């Protein structure tokens with residue numbers, strides 16, 4: 001399926017690759033070796049604004065009883081609870097337009113080698129919890145070979161808020177090769193037999209700070225041991241010919257209304273070749 005899609009979209013992919021020489025990697029460029037970068041509060045005006053708007057949205061969601069409802073719907077899961085996801089976000093054009101701000105798209109384009117598409121987005125709330133399951137264990141995001149995921153802290157994230165922990169891509173590649181990892185979870189024991197604790201990074205920081213991460217290469221986990229709430233906006237870019245992830249998939253019908261303001265590169269980032 002994936003190979004077929006790649007072949008079918010080869011011309012589209014090449015076009016998106018050729019446009020790269022008209023774009024600079026810009027201030028948010030990612031290191032191709034380590035596959036991540038930290039963005040501090042205020043370093044990207046777009047991300048600072050996006051975090052502020054997401055925090056406001058969450059405050060009204062909570063006021064309207066949304067958090068109680070989401071907990072009632074998920075009695076056995078108390079992490080990464082979706083506040084708003086996928087195409088629901090299209091009703092918040094200001095948020096979506098900030099996600100495809102040029103510094104973000106340009107950095108993702110250079111890392112991925114072609115103008116990518118915004119594949120999906122979700123605003124996640126993690127309340128205090130004591131579980132250690134699923135994405136709370138070391139893993140990579142398996143769907144694509146590479147991706148650029150932005151995990152934007154929309155609340156202040158300290159070590160007791162279950163921050164994302166990750167191992168840079170070059171070290172993750174080496175460890176995965178040693179243990180012949182292809183998919184599934186990696187235990188703490190297996191990892192720490194090969195990795196020093198100080199090699200593991202934590203995505204802590206004030207609201208408005210973020211990490212850009214190739215979560216398909218960097219082993220990572222999050223939402224573990226929260227003693228306090230964490231609100232995070234996750235959105236990710238895939239190369240145009242990568243598989244489609246239906247979970248938080250975001251797909252715009254046309255560039256009308258507020259979306260008419262998008263420039264040609266941003267339009268490519270929001271256009272989904274079929």
Ligand SMILES: O=C(O)CCC(=O)C(=O)O
Pocket residue numbers: 080135141163164215220221222223224232234
């Ligand atoms: O933030 C978290 O809890 C984990 C996020 C994660 O695993 C992911 O985005 O792939």
